[in-house]
Amino acid sequence: MFKGMNIIEFGKRFQTNADCLQYLMDIKWGEGFKCSKCGSLKYWKGKQWNNLRCQDCGYEESATAGTLFHKVKFPLLKAFHICYRVCVSKKGMSSCELSRELTLRQKTCWSFKRKIQEAMKSSEKHPLTGSVDVDEIAIGGLDERSQGRSKGNKKLVCLAVEIRKDGQMGRAYGTVINDYSSVELKKIFDTHISKEKAQVRTDEWTGYAPLKSEYAMERIKSDKGKNFPEMHNLIMNLKSWLRGIYHKCSQKHMQAYLNEFFYRFNRRAFGKSSFHKLIVTMVRTKPLFIKTFTT
Numbered sequence: 098m099f100k101g102m103n104i105i106e107f108g109k110r111f112q113t114n115a116d117c118l119q120y121l122m123d124i125k126w127g128e129g130f131k132c133s134k135c136g137s138l139k140y141w142k143g144k145q146w147n148n149l150r151c152q153d154c155g156y157e158e159s160a161t162a163g164t165l166f167h168k169v170k171f172p173l174l175k176a177f178h179i180c181y182r183v184c185v186s187k188k189g190m191s192s193c194e195l196s197r198e199l200t201l202r203q204k205t206c207w208s209f210k211r212k213i214q215e216a217m218k219s220s221e222k223h224p225l226t227g228s229v230d231v232d233e234i235a236i237g238g239l240d241e242r243s244q245g246r247s248k249g250n251k252k253l254v255c256l257a258v259e260i261r262k263d264g265q266m267g268r269a270y271g272t273v274i275n276d277y278s279s280v281e282l283k284k285i286f287d288t289h290i291s292k293e294k295a296q297v298r299t300d301e302w303t304g305y306a307p308l309k310s311e312y313a314m315e316r317i318k319s320d321k322g323k324n325f326p327e328m329h330n331l332i333m334n335l336k337s338w339l340r341g342i343y344h345k346c347s348q349k350h351m352q353a354y355l356n357e358f359f360y361r362f363n364r365r366a367f368g369k370s371s372f373h374k375l376i377v378t379m380v381r382t383k384p385l386f387i388k389t390f391t392t
Protein backbone atom coordinates (compact mmCIF):
# COMPACT_ATOMS: atom_id res chain seq x y z
CA MET A 98 0.00 0.00 0.00
CA PHE A 99 1.44 3.36 -1.02
CA LYS A 100 1.38 5.75 1.94
CA GLY A 101 3.46 8.62 0.61
CA MET A 102 2.27 12.06 1.52
CA ASN A 103 3.94 14.21 -1.09
CA ILE A 104 4.60 14.34 -4.78
CA ILE A 105 8.28 13.37 -4.40
CA GLU A 106 7.41 10.12 -2.64
CA PHE A 107 4.73 9.55 -5.27
CA GLY A 108 7.29 10.09 -8.03
CA LYS A 109 9.66 7.56 -6.48
CA ARG A 110 7.00 4.89 -6.06
CA PHE A 111 5.35 5.32 -9.47
CA GLN A 112 7.87 5.86 -12.26
CA THR A 113 6.37 3.95 -15.17
CA ASN A 114 3.00 2.83 -16.48
CA ALA A 115 4.03 -0.69 -15.51
CA ASP A 116 4.40 0.37 -11.85
CA CYS A 117 0.80 1.58 -11.93
CA LEU A 118 -0.48 -1.52 -13.73
CA GLN A 119 1.22 -3.75 -11.19
CA TYR A 120 -0.43 -1.74 -8.41
CA LEU A 121 -3.85 -2.29 -10.02
CA MET A 122 -3.14 -6.01 -10.48
CA ASP A 123 -2.25 -6.38 -6.79
CA ILE A 124 -5.51 -4.72 -5.80
CA LYS A 125 -7.66 -6.57 -8.31
CA TRP A 126 -6.20 -10.06 -7.98
CA GLY A 127 -4.11 -9.87 -4.78
CA GLU A 128 -6.58 -12.03 -2.93
CA GLY A 129 -7.31 -14.35 -5.82
CA PHE A 130 -8.65 -14.40 -9.35
CA LYS A 131 -12.29 -14.59 -10.30
CA CYS A 132 -13.23 -14.63 -13.99
CA SER A 133 -15.59 -11.78 -14.73
CA LYS A 134 -17.30 -13.79 -17.49
CA CYS A 135 -17.88 -17.19 -15.90
CA GLY A 136 -16.84 -16.78 -12.26
CA SER A 137 -14.16 -19.47 -12.42
CA LEU A 138 -11.32 -19.16 -9.90
CA LYS A 139 -8.71 -20.90 -12.06
CA TYR A 140 -6.41 -18.95 -14.35
CA TRP A 141 -3.34 -19.01 -16.55
CA LYS A 142 -1.02 -16.12 -17.19
CA GLY A 143 -2.26 -14.09 -20.13
CA LYS A 144 -0.49 -13.29 -23.39
CA GLN A 145 0.53 -9.94 -21.91
CA TRP A 146 2.21 -9.85 -18.51
CA ASN A 147 -0.55 -7.74 -17.00
CA ASN A 148 -3.39 -10.01 -18.12
CA LEU A 149 -4.83 -13.20 -16.65
CA ARG A 150 -6.70 -15.81 -18.68
CA CYS A 151 -9.54 -17.93 -17.37
CA GLN A 152 -8.81 -21.68 -17.46
CA ASP A 153 -12.46 -22.53 -18.01
CA CYS A 154 -13.76 -20.09 -20.61
CA GLY A 155 -10.48 -18.73 -21.96
CA TYR A 156 -11.41 -15.08 -21.43
CA GLU A 157 -8.34 -12.93 -21.06
CA GLU A 158 -8.73 -9.94 -18.81
CA SER A 159 -6.54 -6.91 -18.15
CA ALA A 160 -6.02 -5.25 -14.78
CA THR A 161 -7.98 -2.21 -15.93
CA ALA A 162 -10.97 -4.05 -17.46
CA GLY A 163 -14.22 -3.53 -15.60
CA THR A 164 -12.75 -0.74 -13.46
CA LEU A 165 -12.82 3.06 -13.69
CA PHE A 166 -9.43 2.83 -15.44
CA HIS A 167 -11.05 0.90 -18.30
CA LYS A 168 -10.01 2.25 -21.72
CA VAL A 169 -8.39 5.40 -20.36
CA LYS A 170 -6.76 6.77 -23.48
CA PHE A 171 -3.69 8.38 -21.93
CA PRO A 172 -0.78 6.92 -19.94
CA LEU A 173 -1.77 5.24 -16.70
CA LEU A 174 1.03 7.08 -14.90
CA LYS A 175 -0.72 10.35 -15.69
CA ALA A 176 -4.04 8.90 -14.55
CA PHE A 177 -2.45 7.91 -11.23
CA HIS A 178 -1.00 11.38 -10.96
CA ILE A 179 -4.45 12.93 -11.35
CA CYS A 180 -5.87 10.56 -8.71
CA TYR A 181 -3.09 11.54 -6.33
CA ARG A 182 -3.52 15.26 -6.87
CA VAL A 183 -7.31 15.21 -6.61
CA CYS A 184 -7.30 13.07 -3.51
CA VAL A 185 -4.35 14.37 -1.51
CA SER A 186 -4.29 18.11 -2.33
CA LYS A 187 -6.32 19.93 0.26
CA LYS A 188 -8.63 21.45 -2.33
CA GLY A 189 -8.18 19.03 -5.17
CA MET A 190 -7.12 20.45 -8.52
CA SER A 191 -8.93 22.00 -11.44
CA SER A 192 -8.85 20.33 -14.85
CA CYS A 193 -7.03 23.44 -16.20
CA GLU A 194 -4.20 23.07 -13.67
CA LEU A 195 -3.96 19.34 -14.34
CA SER A 196 -3.97 19.96 -18.06
CA ARG A 197 -0.97 22.30 -17.78
CA GLU A 198 0.91 20.05 -15.40
CA LEU A 199 0.45 16.84 -17.38
CA THR A 200 0.22 18.19 -20.92
CA LEU A 201 -3.17 16.62 -21.49
CA ARG A 202 -6.23 18.33 -22.95
CA GLN A 203 -8.34 20.10 -20.35
CA LYS A 204 -11.37 18.09 -21.44
CA THR A 205 -9.46 14.85 -20.97
CA CYS A 206 -8.57 15.86 -17.41
CA TRP A 207 -12.14 16.93 -16.71
CA SER A 208 -13.53 13.62 -18.00
CA PHE A 209 -11.11 11.56 -15.97
CA LYS A 210 -11.84 13.63 -12.87
CA ARG A 211 -15.51 12.90 -13.46
CA LYS A 212 -14.60 9.19 -13.19
CA ILE A 213 -12.71 9.79 -9.96
CA GLN A 214 -15.79 11.54 -8.58
CA GLU A 215 -17.74 8.38 -9.32
CA ALA A 216 -15.43 6.57 -6.90
CA MET A 217 -15.90 9.41 -4.42
CA LYS A 218 -19.63 8.80 -4.10
CA SER A 219 -20.70 8.00 -0.58
CA SER A 220 -21.35 4.32 0.13
CA GLU A 221 -24.34 5.52 2.21
CA LYS A 222 -23.40 2.90 4.78
CA HIS A 223 -22.36 5.30 7.51
CA PRO A 224 -25.14 7.81 8.15
CA LEU A 225 -24.45 10.86 10.31
CA THR A 226 -25.08 10.48 14.03
CA GLY A 227 -25.19 12.66 17.14
CA SER A 228 -25.91 16.37 16.69
CA VAL A 229 -26.61 16.98 13.01
CA ASP A 230 -27.38 20.39 11.51
CA VAL A 231 -29.24 20.54 8.20
CA ASP A 232 -29.61 23.53 5.89
CA GLU A 233 -30.55 24.23 2.31
CA ILE A 234 -28.72 26.63 0.00
CA ALA A 235 -28.68 27.95 -3.55
CA ILE A 236 -25.45 27.94 -5.52
CA GLY A 237 -24.51 29.84 -8.65
CA GLY A 238 -26.72 31.82 -10.96
CA LEU A 239 -26.85 35.57 -11.31
CA ASP A 240 -29.18 35.91 -8.37
CA GLU A 241 -27.16 33.96 -5.82
CA ARG A 242 -27.54 36.70 -3.26
CA SER A 243 -31.27 37.02 -3.58
CA GLN A 244 -33.08 35.56 -0.63
CA GLY A 245 -36.14 34.39 -2.50
CA ARG A 246 -37.21 30.79 -2.62
CA SER A 247 -37.53 30.79 -6.40
CA LYS A 248 -34.96 28.64 -8.12
CA GLY A 249 -34.05 30.65 -11.22
CA ASN A 250 -30.84 29.19 -12.62
CA LYS A 251 -29.47 28.41 -9.20
CA LYS A 252 -28.54 24.91 -8.12
CA LEU A 253 -30.22 23.92 -4.90
CA VAL A 254 -28.35 21.83 -2.40
CA CYS A 255 -29.24 20.41 1.00
CA LEU A 256 -26.37 20.00 3.46
CA ALA A 257 -26.02 18.01 6.66
CA VAL A 258 -23.11 18.23 9.10
CA GLU A 259 -22.29 16.55 12.41
CA ILE A 260 -21.46 18.93 15.24
CA ARG A 261 -19.18 17.18 17.70
CA LYS A 262 -19.24 17.77 21.45
CA ASP A 263 -16.09 19.91 21.22
CA GLY A 264 -17.89 22.17 18.77
CA GLN A 265 -15.86 20.99 15.76
CA MET A 266 -17.44 19.66 12.61
CA GLY A 267 -17.53 15.90 12.14
CA ARG A 268 -18.57 14.39 8.83
CA ALA A 269 -20.86 16.08 6.32
CA TYR A 270 -22.77 15.43 3.09
CA GLY A 271 -24.47 17.41 0.36
CA THR A 272 -27.35 16.40 -1.89
CA VAL A 273 -28.70 18.20 -4.95
CA ILE A 274 -32.43 18.93 -4.66
CA ASN A 275 -34.96 20.20 -7.20
CA ASP A 276 -36.87 22.47 -4.84
CA TYR A 277 -37.27 23.11 -1.13
CA SER A 278 -40.24 20.81 -0.64
CA SER A 279 -40.34 18.17 2.10
CA VAL A 280 -40.04 15.39 -0.46
CA GLU A 281 -36.78 16.85 -1.81
CA LEU A 282 -35.37 17.78 1.60
CA LYS A 283 -36.08 14.26 2.82
CA LYS A 284 -33.52 12.84 0.35
CA ILE A 285 -30.53 13.78 2.49
CA PHE A 286 -32.26 12.47 5.60
CA ASP A 287 -32.96 9.10 3.98
CA THR A 288 -29.48 8.61 2.59
CA HIS A 289 -27.21 10.28 5.11
CA ILE A 290 -28.82 10.75 8.53
CA SER A 291 -29.38 8.01 11.10
CA LYS A 292 -33.00 7.74 12.22
CA GLU A 293 -32.01 6.15 15.52
CA LYS A 294 -28.83 7.97 16.44
CA ALA A 295 -29.12 11.55 15.22
CA GLN A 296 -30.61 14.66 16.80
CA VAL A 297 -31.26 17.03 13.95
CA ARG A 298 -31.44 20.82 14.04
CA THR A 299 -32.87 22.82 11.15
CA ASP A 300 -34.08 26.36 10.62
CA GLU A 301 -37.79 27.12 10.72
CA TRP A 302 -38.51 26.48 7.04
CA THR A 303 -41.87 24.69 6.88
CA GLY A 304 -40.51 22.07 4.48
CA TYR A 305 -38.82 20.35 7.40
CA ALA A 306 -41.95 20.09 9.55
CA PRO A 307 -43.30 16.78 8.14
CA LEU A 308 -39.95 15.07 8.78
CA LYS A 309 -40.45 15.47 12.51
CA SER A 310 -42.47 12.26 12.64
CA GLU A 311 -39.44 10.20 11.56
CA TYR A 312 -36.46 12.02 13.03
CA ALA A 313 -35.60 13.51 16.42
CA MET A 314 -35.68 17.10 15.32
CA GLU A 315 -35.54 20.61 16.62
CA ARG A 316 -36.37 23.63 14.48
CA ILE A 317 -34.79 26.88 15.58
CA LYS A 318 -34.57 30.40 14.24
CA SER A 319 -31.66 30.70 11.84
CA ASP A 320 -31.08 34.45 12.42
CA LYS A 321 -29.27 34.70 9.06
CA GLY A 322 -27.08 31.73 9.92
CA LYS A 323 -25.87 33.08 13.29
CA ASN A 324 -27.41 30.15 15.12
CA PHE A 325 -25.65 27.69 12.82
CA PRO A 326 -22.05 28.96 12.78
CA GLU A 327 -20.43 25.66 11.74
CA MET A 328 -22.90 25.19 8.91
CA HIS A 329 -22.27 28.78 7.85
CA ASN A 330 -18.54 28.01 7.68
CA LEU A 331 -19.09 24.86 5.69
CA ILE A 332 -21.24 26.73 3.17
CA MET A 333 -18.59 29.42 2.74
CA ASN A 334 -15.90 26.76 2.18
CA LEU A 335 -17.99 24.83 -0.30
CA LYS A 336 -18.92 27.91 -2.30
CA SER A 337 -15.39 29.26 -2.47
CA TRP A 338 -14.06 25.84 -3.53
CA LEU A 339 -16.67 25.56 -6.28
CA ARG A 340 -15.84 29.05 -7.54
CA GLY A 341 -12.11 28.26 -7.60
CA ILE A 342 -12.25 24.85 -9.23
CA TYR A 343 -15.40 24.77 -11.33
CA HIS A 344 -16.24 28.01 -13.05
CA LYS A 345 -19.41 26.59 -14.46
CA CYS A 346 -21.40 24.17 -12.37
CA SER A 347 -24.22 22.67 -14.32
CA GLN A 348 -27.09 20.99 -12.55
CA LYS A 349 -26.08 17.76 -14.22
CA HIS A 350 -22.65 17.53 -12.61
CA MET A 351 -23.31 19.31 -9.34
CA GLN A 352 -23.80 16.09 -7.38
CA ALA A 353 -20.46 14.75 -8.65
CA TYR A 354 -18.74 17.97 -7.51
CA LEU A 355 -20.39 17.68 -4.11
CA ASN A 356 -19.25 14.07 -3.87
CA GLU A 357 -15.67 15.17 -4.50
CA PHE A 358 -15.83 17.96 -1.92
CA PHE A 359 -17.33 15.84 0.82
CA TYR A 360 -15.10 12.84 0.07
CA ARG A 361 -12.06 14.94 0.93
CA PHE A 362 -13.86 16.71 3.77
CA ASN A 363 -14.81 13.44 5.44
CA ARG A 364 -11.32 12.05 5.05
CA ARG A 365 -9.40 15.10 6.17
CA ALA A 366 -8.04 13.10 9.12
CA PHE A 367 -7.23 9.93 7.14
CA GLY A 368 -3.94 11.16 5.73
CA LYS A 369 -1.63 8.47 4.51
CA SER A 370 -4.05 5.82 3.33
CA SER A 371 -6.37 8.05 1.33
CA PHE A 372 -4.72 7.61 -2.09
CA HIS A 373 -4.61 3.83 -1.74
CA LYS A 374 -8.24 3.71 -0.66
CA LEU A 375 -9.29 5.80 -3.65
CA ILE A 376 -7.47 3.49 -6.08
CA VAL A 377 -9.09 0.45 -4.43
CA THR A 378 -12.53 1.99 -4.90
CA MET A 379 -11.71 2.88 -8.51
CA VAL A 380 -10.75 -0.73 -9.19
CA ARG A 381 -14.02 -1.92 -7.65
CA THR A 382 -16.26 0.60 -9.42
CA LYS A 383 -17.75 -0.23 -12.81
CA PRO A 384 -16.48 1.79 -15.80
CA LEU A 385 -18.12 5.11 -16.57
CA PHE A 386 -18.23 5.88 -20.27
CA ILE A 387 -17.77 9.26 -21.88
CA LYS A 388 -21.30 9.25 -23.31
CA THR A 389 -22.67 9.37 -19.78
CA PHE A 390 -21.26 12.81 -19.22
CA THR A 391 -21.39 14.71 -22.46
CA THR A 392 -23.29 17.90 -21.77
Ligand SMILES: [Zn+2]
Binds near residue numbers: 133151153154
Ligand atom coordinates in the same frame (compact mmCIF):
# COMPACT_ATOMS: atom_id res chain seq x y z
ZN1 LIG B 1 -14.10 -17.60 -17.37
